[in-house]
Amino acid sequence: MKRYLIAAVLSLVIVSAFANDNSKIGIFVVNNFKSDFPGAAGVQWTIKNEFAKADFTFDGKKTQAFYTAGGELFATGQNVTLKDIPAKAANKIQKDYADYVVGEVVAYEQVEQPIKYYVSVEDAQKKIILEVSELGSVSVFKKSDK
Numbered sequence: 322m323k324r325y326l327i328a329a330v331l332s333l334v335i336v337s338a339f340a341n342d343n344s345k346i347g348i349f350v351v352n353n354f355k356s357d358f359p360g361a362a363g364v365q366w367t368i369k370n371e372f373a374k375a376d377f378t379f380d381g382k383k384t385q386a387f388y389t390a391g392g393e394l395f396a397t398g399q400n401v402t403l404k405d406i407p408a409k410a411a412n413k414i415q416k417d418y419a420d421y422v423v424g425e426v427v428a429y430e431q432v433e434q435p436i437k438y439y440v441s442v443e444d445a446q447k448k449i450i451l452e453v454s455e456l457g458s459v460s461v462f463k464k465s466d467k
Contacts, residue, residue, distance in 0.1 A: 346373050349392030357394055358386065396431045406438045409457030417459075418442045421449070443467070 346366045350373050354361070361384075364377040372395070375386045385398040403411050403426055414423070421442035430436045438453035439462060452462040 347390065347392060350388045350390075353388065353392045353394060354386060358384070394432065396429065398427050398429045401426050401428045401438070403440065406440065406453050407455065407457035410438070410453040410459050413457075413459050414440060414442065414451060414453075418449075418451075420444055424448075 346368075354364075354375055358375075358377065358379050361375075361377040361379050364375055367374045367376070371390065373388045373390075375388070377384055377386075379399070383400040386394060387396040388394055403414070403423055405428065406426065421444045424441035424443060425439075426441075427439045428436055429439060435455045437455070440451045440453060442449050442451065446467060448465050448467060449461060450463040452460050
């Protein structure tokens with residue numbers, strides 16, 4: 322009987338972690354987050370589809386972490402600067418988009434995948450998000466009119 326009660330409580334915790342109430346994040350997610358990002362400040366949780374997203378400050382940088390319902394970290398994103406991306410890509414962006422203003426630069430890393438960077442540039446008419454590989458190649462990820 323005691324085993325059934327424990328199993329029921331664990332099931333309730335896991336299910337409630339991904340219910341519509343964003344204030345309930347599963348214990349496995351929270352514990353793994355604390356282990357992965359000790360000293361994180363200003364943590365704000367949201368639930369998106371099948372994962373939990375934490376927005377927080379870590380090592381002085383705006384950071385995001387994405388966890389599965391089971392508490393596995395599967396991706397992180399961190400605001401960086403143009404100086405943090407491969408030099409080849411930074412030079413290409415500064416040359417090819419000289420008339421644009423560089424906005425947000427995000428380093429995005431999925432577990433067991435190479436890091437990618439996303440750089441937003443904009444002018445008076447449009448906003449472009451560029452994708453940068455860890456080797457420095459640059460491609461247009463998304464284009465939109467203002």
